[in-house]
Amino acid sequence: MAERQxxxxxDLLDRQLVADDGSLVGKVDDLELERCDGGDELCVTALxxxxxxxxxxxxxxxxxxxxxxxxxxxxxxxxxxxxxxxRVVSIGSHIELAPGSDELAGPAMDHWVNEHVIGHIPGSxxxxx
Amino acid sequence: xxxxxxxxxxxxxxxxxxxxxGDLVANSETGARFGLNLAWVVVVGVIxxxxxxxxxxxxxTVSRRPVFDLVRERLGPAFGLANLIASFFxxxxxxxxxxxxxxxxxxxxxxxxxxxxxxFAAFLVWLVIWRLPFQRMEQLFGLLGLALIVVLVTVxxxxxxxxxxxxxxxxxxxxxxxxxxxxxxxxxxxxxxxxTPYEVFxxxxxxxxxxxTLSDLTLNRANVFVGFPLGAVLSLSLMVxxxxxxxxxxxxxxxxxxxxLPTVFALGKVxxxxxxxxIFAATFxxxxxxxxxxxxxxxxxxxxxxxKHLRPDQAPRFHLVVLLSIAVATLFGxxxxxxxxxxxxxxxxxxAALPLTYFPILVIANDTDYMGDKTNGRWxxxxxxxxxxxxxxxxxxxxxxxxxxxxxx
Amino acid sequence: xxxxxxLHCHVIDAGGAxxxxxxxxxxxxxxxxxxxxxxxxxxxxxxxxxxGIGVRLGFHRARMTGPWPxxxxxxxxxxxxxxxxxxxxxxxxxxxxRVSARRSDxxxxxxxxx
Numbered sequence: 001m002a003e004r005q006x007x008x009x010x011d012l013l014d015r016q017l018v019a020d021d022g023s024l025v026g027k028v029d030d031l032e033l034e035r036c037d038g039g040d041e042l043c044v045t046a047l048x049x050x051x052x053x054x055x056x057x058x059x060x061x062x063x064x065x066x067x068x069x070x071x072x073x074x075x076x077x078x079x080x081x082x083x084x085x086x087r088v089v090s091i092g093s094h095i096e097l098a099p100g101s102d103e104l105a106g107p108a109m110d111h112w113v114n115e116h117v118i119g120h121i122p123g124s125x126x127x128x129x
Numbered sequence: 130x131x132x133x134x135x136x137x138x139x140x141x142x143x144x145x146x147x148x149x150x151g152d153l154v155a156n157s158e159t160g161a162r163f164g165l166n167l168a169w170v171v172v173v174g175v176i177x178x179x180x181x182x183x184x185x186x187x188x189x190t191v192s193r194r195p196v197f198d199l200v201r202e203r204l205g206p207a208f209g210l211a212n213l214i215a216s217f218f219x220x221x222x223x224x225x226x227x228x229x230x231x232x233x234x235x236x237x238x239x240x241x242x243x244x245x246x247x248x249f250a251a252f253l254v255w256l257v258i259w260r261l262p263f264q265r266m267e268q269l270f271g272l273l274g275l276a277l278i279v280v281l282v283t284v285x286x287x288x289x290x291x292x293x294x295x296x297x298x299x300x301x302x303x304x305x306x307x308x309x310x311x312x313x314x315x316x317x318x319x320x321x322x323x324x325t326p327y328e329v330f331x332x333x334x335x336x337x338x339x340x341x342t343l344s345d346l347t348l349n350r351a352n353v354f355v356g357f358p359l360g361a362v363l364s365l366s367l368m369v370x371x372x373x374x375x376x377x378x379x380x381x382x383x384x385x386x387x388x389x390l391p392t393v394f395a396l397g398k399v400x401x402x403x404x405x406x407x408i409f410a411a412t413f414x415x416x417x418x419x420x421x422x423x424x425x426x427x428x429x430x431x432x433x434x435x436x437k438h439l440r441p442d443q444a445p446r447f448h449l450v451v452l453l454s455i456a457v458a459t460l461f462g463x464x465x466x467x468x469x470x471x472x473x474x475x476x477x478x479x480x481a482a483l484p485l486t487y488f489p490i491l492v493i494a495n496d497t498d499y500m501g502d503k504t505n506g507r508w509x510x511x512x513x514x515x516x517x518x519x520x521x522x523x524x525x526x527x528x529x530x531x532x533x534x535x536x537x538x
Numbered sequence: 539x540x541x542x543x544x545l546h547c548h549v550i551d552a553g554g555a556x557x558x559x560x561x562x563x564x565x566x567x568x569x570x571x572x573x574x575x576x577x578x579x580x581x582x583x584x585x586x587x588x589x590g591i592g593v594r595l596g597f598h599r600a601r602m603t604g605p606w607p608x609x610x611x612x613x614x615x616x617x618x619x620x621x622x623x624x625x626x627x628x629x630x631x632x633x634x635x636r637v638s639a640r641r642s643d644x645x646x647x648x649x650x651x652x
Contacts, residue, residue, distance in 0.1 A: 004566070004567045005564060005565070005566050005567070005582070005648075005650050006564070006565050006566075006567065006579070007562045007563070007564055007565075007585070007593075007599070007647075007650070008541055008562065008563045008564075008565050008581075009541070009545060009561070009562040009563060009593070009594070010562055010593070010594070010596050010599075011498075013541065014201050014202045014205065014206060014209075015202060016194065016198055016202075016432050017432060023434055023443075024432055024433060024434045024435070025432070025434075026431075026432040026433075027201070027431065027432035029206075030540045030541055030542050031540065031541035032539075032540060032541075033539050033540065033541060033544065033581070034539075036578060036580055041580055041581065041624060042539075042544075042580070042581040042624070043578050043579060043580050043581065044541075044565060044578075044579035044580075044581070048540065049432070051431070054206055054431075056542075057206060057540075057542040058206055058207050058210070085577065085578075085579055086577065092498070093192040093193070093194050093498065093499045094193070094194065106432065106433065106434075109446065110433070110434065110443075110444075110445050110446055113445040113446050113449055114442050114445045117445070117449055117452075118441055118442060118445035118448050118449060119442055119445070121259070121441070123259060123260060123441070124440070124441040124442045124445075124448075125440060125441075125442050126440065127262075127440050203594070203595060203596070204594075205594060491605060491608075492595050492596070492602075492608075495602050495603045495604045495605055495609065496596060496601060496602055496603075497601045497602070497603060498596075498599075498601050504603045504604070505603065505604060505605065507604075510604040510605035510606060511605075511606075513605055514605045514606070514607070514608060517605075517608075
């Protein structure tokens with residue numbers, strides 16, 4: 001397979017992240033860059049996802065606010081979610097990830113909302129019928 | 130038969146979206162005030178919504194990415210967020226108006242003040258979103274909404290001179306008691322009522338909810354070409370009915386109940402009962418669509434799991450947004466705001482906000498990365514571009530017109 | 539560092555003239571995406587320009603089929619933005635990147651047809 005080229009801003013940033021079971025697990029809010037093998041070149045090492053990352057991208061101050069708010073809510077599982085590049089299966093109209101997405105922030109926040117609100121409403125665990 | 134049932138997404142989108150409280154009010158109001166001098170706007174509006182919804186449905190079907198996913202992806206997070214806030218706010222106004230509309234329709238039957246019924250109406254809307262499967266929901270309210278065909282029967286029963294009506298509609302002019310500004314303002318209101326953005330949020334998300342695939346592209350087209358023209362015929366019937374019955378008697382429409390007057394005039398009690406069922410179905414359907422759209426837009430912008438095809442505990446943040454939106458809309462409705470005024474502002478602002486969501490869809494519908502060989506054809510692009518220009522002109526003109534005419538007074 | 543820190547950096551050419559800012563970054567995937575840990579996504583160059591709108595919308599790629607006249611308009615606009623190979627980056631700090639090329643030697647960003 002030939003090497004493929006991507007415009008990072010256009011083809012990766014803000015794309016939907018989809019887990020191996022088809023569930024939606026967040027957006028690519030930023031990318032982590034590091035020197036490749038200690039050389040002068042830069043490589044993408046991970047996708048970053050989470051409201052804190054997104055807010056920081058729009059302005060450093062907002063990022064701080066979101067992180068404070070999250071600490072106040074006492075959510076487990078630090079922000080940002082870091083998805084190593086090796087976990088990426090395909091890049092297209094969405095980004096498909098390999099199995100093992102438990103540490104993602106999206107599901108963790110869903111869990112929190114379930115525990116505090118939605119899970120208490122009758123019928124939340126039944127498919128609509 | 131299976132096919133016939135499958136166009137219910139289009140019918141619900143059209144009945145609960147094209148014909149919602151916005152069209153009920155705007156078409157009756159302009160019919161009573163302007164006769165048929167603004168009928169052409171409904172035609173321009175329906176072509177616009179057909180182009181927009183067909184593109185959005187096709188993009189969602191091919192790429193499984195609905196509108197707000199793409200808004201952020203193509204416009205970037207900051208502009209996308211501004212877009213989200215504007216769209217969410219307008220959608221919230223519409224949701225408030227629709228819930229009030231459901232309560233008003235119920236109050237006309239129950240003979241109690243509609244304010245008392247707002248919490249009940251809102252609860253019903255939430256319950257349907259929480260419990261009823263997507264397809265059952267769209268079939269129930271799509272079919273119930275067909276009761277609105279009574280407004281077409283009304284016009285036929287009155288038996289107007291069709292040639293004369295057609296001549297009036299084909300030679301529009303500004304009536305002597307109106308200014309060009311009020312004429313333009315109501316044109317925008319009608320256009321916004323016909324081409325409301327949430328219809329497209331709902332339709333494109335619905336395509337994903339129903340798991341449409343490439344083989345369903347014909348279904349997408351059928352939905353769009355059956356649903357919206359049907360909505361347009363009903364809208365025009367409302368306008369003609371108002372022009373024939375209300376305008377000669379100098380009755381202006383400032384309450385939702387007056388929408389049914391022409392039907393009562395022509396068809397009596399049976400007509401009234403049928404039109405009430407239709408108004409109920411249309412406003413309830415639209416309340417469902419706007420309630421869901423509140424969740425769709427936020428979830429799709431932030432990448433959360435969303436949709437009615439999931440169990441609520443699989444999409445908790447989506448359901449939280451829907452729940453909170455309905456709750457706050459209920460409070461806003463209870464505060465005693467005039468539902469007709471809220472409706473008028475929501476449709477006018479809808480028209481102003483259209484380019485924000487229309488533009489990214491037009492761009493993505495041309496991106497082979499998403500669309501493969503299903504990109505826009507030449508004709509769709511030609512019409513699509515003309516509408517982009519029209520939408521931008523409207524967006525620029527809306528706020529000044531709103532100020533000059535003091536909200537169409 | 540993060541990609542967002544690279545985007546919007548100011549870019550200055552060998553003669554000290556401003557080229558605008560980084561509007562997008564081109565990267566190369568060595569090896570197929572699915573073959574595990576060895577695959578790297580290496581930055582190959584920067585798209586630099588004054589306006590990013592056409593790039594943001596994807597009109598610099600050869601994958602857009604329209605709509606006319608928007609496509610040709612934005613495409614023409616994007617020809618004014620230029621592509622700088624990463625090897626030509628001479629220095630880089632928090633908000634400025636210096637490159638060893640001159641504006642006149644630079645070409646528009648590659649269209650990456652599929």
